[in-house]
Amino acid sequence: MTAIIAWLRKPAGRRNVTGYIFIAPFILGFLLWFLIPALTSVWLAFQKWNMIKPPDFVGLDNFRRLLSDKLFWQALKVTAMYTAISVPLSMVLAFSLALLMNTKVRGITVFRTLYYLPSIVPAVANAVLWAWFLNSDFGLLNALLHAIGLPKVLWLQKPEWALPALILMSLWGLGGGMVIFLAGLQGIPNEFYEAAEIDGAGPWAKLWHVTIPLMSPIIFFSLVMGIIGTFQVFTAGYLITNGGPQNATLFYVLYLWRNAFQYLEMGYAAALAWVLFFIIMGLTAFIFKGIGSRVYYEWV
Amino acid sequence: MTATDVRHSAGDSLGTHAVSGRLSRRWLSRGMIWVVLVVGSLVMMLPLLWMISSSLKLEQKVFQFPPQLIPNPFRLANYVDALTYKPFFTYLKNTVFLVLMNQLAVLLVSSFCAYGFARIRFAGRDLWFTIVLATMMVPYVVMLVPQFVIFTRLRWIDTFLPLIVPHFFGGGAFNIFLLRQFFRTIPEELADAARIDGCSEFGIYWRIMLPLAKPALITVAIFTFFGTWNDFMGPLLYLNSPGKFTLSVGLATFRSALAVGRTRWDLLMAFSTAMTLPVVVVFFLAQRYFVQGVVLTGLKG
Numbered sequence: 001m002t003a004i005i006a007w008l009r010k011p012a013g014r015r016n017v018t019g020y021i022f023i024a025p026f027i028l029g030f031l032l033w034f035l036i037p038a039l040t041s042v043w044l045a046f047q048k049w050n051m052i053k054p055p056d057f058v059g060l061d062n063f064r065r066l067l068s069d070k071l072f073w074q075a076l077k078v079t080a081m082y083t084a085i086s087v088p089l090s091m092v093l094a095f096s097l098a099l100l101m102n103t104k105v106r107g108i109t110v111f112r113t114l115y116y117l118p119s120i121v122p123a124v125a126n127a128v129l130w131a132w133f134l135n136s137d138f139g140l141l142n143a144l145l146h147a148i149g150l151p152k153v154l155w156l157q158k159p160e161w162a163l164p165a166l167i168l169m170s171l172w173g174l175g176g177g178m179v180i181f182l183a184g185l186q187g188i189p190n191e192f193y194e195a196a197e198i199d200g201a202g203p204w205a206k207l208w209h210v211t212i213p214l215m216s217p218i219i220f221f222s223l224v225m226g227i228i229g230t231f232q233v234f235t236a237g238y239l240i241t242n243g244g245p246q247n248a249t250l251f252y253v254l255y256l257w258r259n260a261f262q263y264l265e266m267g268y269a270a271a272l273a274w275v276l277f278f279i280i281m282g283l284t285a286f287i288f289k290g291i292g293s294r295v296y297y298e299w300v
Numbered sequence: 301m302t303a304t305d306v307r308h309s310a311g312d313s314l315g316t317h318a319v320s321g322r323l324s325r326r327w328l329s330r331g332m333i334w335v336v337l338v339v340g341s342l343v344m345m346l347p348l349l350w351m352i353s354s355s356l357k358l359e360q361k362v363f364q365f366p367p368q369l370i371p372n373p374f375r376l377a378n379y380v381d382a383l384t385y386k387p388f389f390t391y392l393k394n395t396v397f398l399v400l401m402n403q404l405a406v407l408l409v410s411s412f413c414a415y416g417f418a419r420i421r422f423a424g425r426d427l428w429f430t431i432v433l434a435t436m437m438v439p440y441v442v443m444l445v446p447q448f449v450i451f452t453r454l455r456w457i458d459t460f461l462p463l464i465v466p467h468f469f470g471g472g473a474f475n476i477f478l479l480r481q482f483f484r485t486i487p488e489e490l491a492d493a494a495r496i497d498g499c500s501e502f503g504i505y506w507r508i509m510l511p512l513a514k515p516a517l518i519t520v521a522i523f524t525f526f527g528t529w530n531d532f533m534g535p536l537l538y539l540n541s542p543g544k545f546t547l548s549v550g551l552a553t554f555r556s557a558l559a560v561g562r563t564r565w566d567l568l569m570a571f572s573t574a575m576t577l578p579v580v581v582v583f584f585l586a587q588r589y590f591v592q593g594v595v596l597t598g599l600k601g
Contacts, residue, residue, distance in 0.1 A: 015422050018501050022416025023428055025409045026476060029469025034435055037446035044446060051452065097340065100333050113587070114341040118348065120579050122530040124548040125572035128555055129351045132565050140350045143366045172347060183595040232441055235532050239552055253441055260445050261537065273442045280439055 044270035051264055062271035072272070074247050075255035076279075079231055082163060082251065086170045087226040091219070094174040098181035099211075112182065116175035127239040130169045131156070134240075156241055159248035166236050166249055177222055184218040185211070216295040224284055231280055252276055351576075355379070355569035362566045375566075382570035390543060391550035394460075398546065399528045401464045406524045407517055410471030414479035415505045419491065429480075435473045448537060458540040463531075475520045478593075482516035483509055519593035522586050529579060547575045 007013040020027075045062055049055035066072050097115060101108055121129070133139050134155040142152050155165040192214065196206050212219070234253040237243055243250040243258075256276070260269035349369070354362060355378055356371040383389070416422075417429050451462040470476065490512075491504045499507070510517070532548040539545055545553065551571055555563075583590060 015420055019416050019420040019422025019425060022420060022501075022505075023413050023425075025468070026413045026432065026470035026473075027428070029466065030431060030435065032469060033447065033466045034438075034443070037443050037450060040446035040449060041442060044449070051449070097337075100337055103330065103333055105330065105334050105337065111337050111341055112591075115344055116591075117580070117583070118344055120526065120583055121348070121576050122548060122579060124530075124532050124551045125351075125575050128551060128568050128572050129347055131555075132354065132569065133347050133350055135565075138363050138365055138367060138565075140346065140367060146366060172344070175344075179591055180595060183591075228437070228439060232439055239555065256441060256444070260448070266445055266449065269445045273445060277439055277442045284437075 041270045041273060044267050045274050047267040047270075049266045051266055055267070058267065062268050063275075065268065066271060066275060071247065071250065071255060075250045075252045078163060078248065078250050079233070079252040082167060082170075082233065083227055083230040086167045086230055087223065089167070090171050090174040091177060091222055091226065093171065094177035094222075095181050095215075095219070097174070097178045098185055099207075101178075101182055102185040112179065115178055119173040119175035123235045124239065126169075126173075127235050130165075130172075130236070131240045134165050134169075157245055159246045162241050162245055162248045166240070169236060169240075170230070170233075177226075180218060180222065181215070184215050188214050213296050220287075220291065220295045224287060227283055227287070228280055231276065231283075351569050352573055354565055355382075355573045357566050359564065359566055363562075378566050378570040379574065382567040383574060385564075385567055386550055386554050386571070387542070388547075388550065388571065388574065391545050391547045394544060395529060395546040395548075398460060398463055399525055401460075402467050402524050402528045403521055405464065405467035406471040406475055407521060408471070409468055410475035410520065411479050411510060411513065411517065412505065413470060414476045414483055415501075415509055417476065418480045418483035419488075419504075419509075420501065432473045432476055436477065444533075444537075451538065457538060458544065459538075460544070462538045463528075463534050472524075475523070478520060479513065479516055482513055486512050515589060515592070518586060518589045522582065522590050523593060525582060526579065551575060 008017065044055075046057060046059060047055040048058045048061070101111055105111070134141055136142055136152060136154045136157060139155075141155065145151070145153065153161055155161050188211065192210050193206055196210050201209065232253050233251050234257065237249045237251040237254045238257070241249040243254055252272075253276075256269050256272045259265045259272060353369055353371055356374045356376065357368070357378075358371075358373065358375050361368060361371065417425065417432070447462070451457060454461075456462050456465075486509065490508055494504050494508055530548065531546070532552065535546040535549045536552065539549060542550075542553070551568075554571055555568060
C-alpha cells in the first residue's frame with residue numbers, strides 16, 4: 001500500500017494515472033462494444049442458436065454448411081464482382097477527374113462542389129432516388145437511352161443488368177475519392193516536375209514516373225478502404241433490388257442480415273461474418289504484400 | 301497531353317517554348333479539359349435534378365414517357381402531401397435528437413481521450429493507440445450479430461440507447477485519431493505555461509486545448525452529423541415502433557408501403573429531397589471544414 005502511494009507521488013506514477021483516466025472511456029468502450037462482442041461472435045460461430053431456444057454447440061457445422069450453401073457462394077460472387085469492378089473503376093475515374101481539376105481551369109471550386117455533392121446524399125434517399133432513376137418504364141436513364149435511339153433496358157428486372165446498374169450507382173459517389181486525390185495532387189511540389197522536365201520527360205512520363213509514385217500512398221490507402229467498404233455494401237441491395245432478380249444482387253452483408261435477423265440463424269450469421277472478416281483481411285494482406293512495397297512513403 | 305503538363309506549363313512564360321504551335325494546342329487542351337469537366341458535372345447533377353424535378357410533378361405527369369425535365373405545372377403541394385403522408389416531423393425529431401446526443405458524446409469523449417493520447421506520456425500508451433487504429437480496420441459486420449445479441453440481453457431493443465450509449469465510450473476510434481493528430485500540432489509551451497501557473501491536466505484540456513482545437517472539432521461534428529443523419533442499418537435493426545423511426549427508416553418504410561400498387565414517386569422524391577436538403581445546407585455552410593476533414597481522413601490514414 002505504502003509502495004503504491006509512494007509511486008503515485010512520483011511524477012511518472014501520477015502521469016500514468018492521469019493518462020489512464022483520460023483514455024478510460026476508450027478502454028471501457030473497447031471492452032464493452034468491441035472485445036466482448038468479438039468473443040461472443042467467436043463463440044456464436046460454433047453454435048446453433050435462434051435466440052429463443054438455448055444455444056446448441058455444433059462444432060464446425062456452420063462452416064461446413066457454408067461450403068455447400070449455394071447462396072453463400074452466390075453472395076460471395078456478387079460481392080466480389082461488385083468490388084472488382086466498382087473499386088478500380090471509381091478510383092480511375094476519381095483520379096482522372098482530380099488530374100483534370102488540378103489544371104488551372106476556371107471555377108475549380110464549383111466543379112469540386114458539383115462532383116462532390118452526390119456523395120453526401122443520405123444512403124436511403126440515394127437508394128430511392130436511383131430506384132426511380134433506373135425505373136425501366138419512366139426513369140430518366142432509359143429516357144436518355146431512348147433519346148439517342150437505344151432500346152429500353154430492364155435495369156432492375158434482368159439478372160444480367162441489376163449488378164451493373166448498382167455499380168453505375170456506386171460510381172456516382174466518386175466525389176469523396178476525387179477530393180482526396182485532388183488534395184494529394186496539390187501537395188506535390190513543383191520542383192519534382194521541373195526536374196523531370198529537365199530530364200526530358202513528356203506529359204505521360206511525368207504522370208507515370210512522378211505523379212503516380214508520389215500519389216501511391218494515397219492510391220494505396222483508397223484501394224484498401226474501398227475494398228473494405230464495398231465488401232460490406234448493404235443499403236442498395238436491401239432497398240432497391242432486395243437481392244434480386246434471381247439473387248443477382250444478393251450482397252454478402254444482405255445474406256448475412258437475412259440469416260441473422262430474418263431466419264434468426266445467429267450462429268450461422270456469425271460464421272458468415274468471420275468468413276468475411278478473413279476474406280477482407282486476406283485481401284488487405286495480399287495488397288500490402290503485392291504492392292505495399294512499391295509505395296513511396298518517404299516524402300509524405 | 302495530360303493535365304499535369306497543362307498545369308505546370310500554365311506558369312511558364314508563353315513565348316519561351318521551342319516548339320511553335322504548342323501555345324495554341326495548350327489553349328485547345330485547356331478548353332477541352334473545361335468542356336470535359338462541364339459535361340461531367342452535368343452528368344453528375346442529372347440524378348439530383350431528376351429527384352427535384354420529379355418531386356414537383358403532378359402524379360400523372362410522373363408516369364409520362366419521354367419524361368418532362370422541367371415540371372409543368374410545378375406542384376409544391378407534393379411536399380405537403382409527402383411530409384404528412386408519413387409522420388415526417390416525428391422522424392425528423394427523432395433524428396435530430398440522435399444527432400444532438402451523439403454530438404455531445406462524440407465531441408466531449410473523443411477529445412478527452414485524444415488529449416490523453418496526444419499529450420500525456422504514460423506506460424502502455426502506444427499499445428493502446430495501436431488498438432485504437434486496429435479497431436478502425438475491423439469490418440463492422442463482425443460486430444453486427446453479437447452487438448444485437450448484447451443489446452437484446454440488455455433489453456435495449458426499440459429504444460434509442462443502442463444508437464447513443466456506445467458513443468459515450470470513446471466517441472469513435474476515428475475521431476480520437478483525428479483529434480489526437482490535431483492536438484499534437486498545438487505548441488507544448490502553452491500547456492507548460494499553464495502548468496507553471498498550477499493548472500491541472502484537466503484544466504489544460506478544457507481551457508486551452510479545446511478552444512484551440514475548434515477547427516478539428518467542427519470537422520468531427522460534421523462527420524458525426526452526417527453519420528447519424530444518414531445511418532440506416534443501426535436504426536433499422538434497433539427501432540421497431542414507427543413513433544421512434546428516424547428519417548432513413550421512415551423513408552425506407554414509405555417506399556415499401558407504396559410498393560403495393562402504383563408507386564407515388566412524386567411523393568417519394570419530395571421526401572428524399574426534404575431529407576437531403578439539411579445535409580446539403582450543412583455541407584455548404586461548413587464546406588471548408590468538410591473538405592479538410594475528408595482530406596485528413598484520406599491522407600493521414
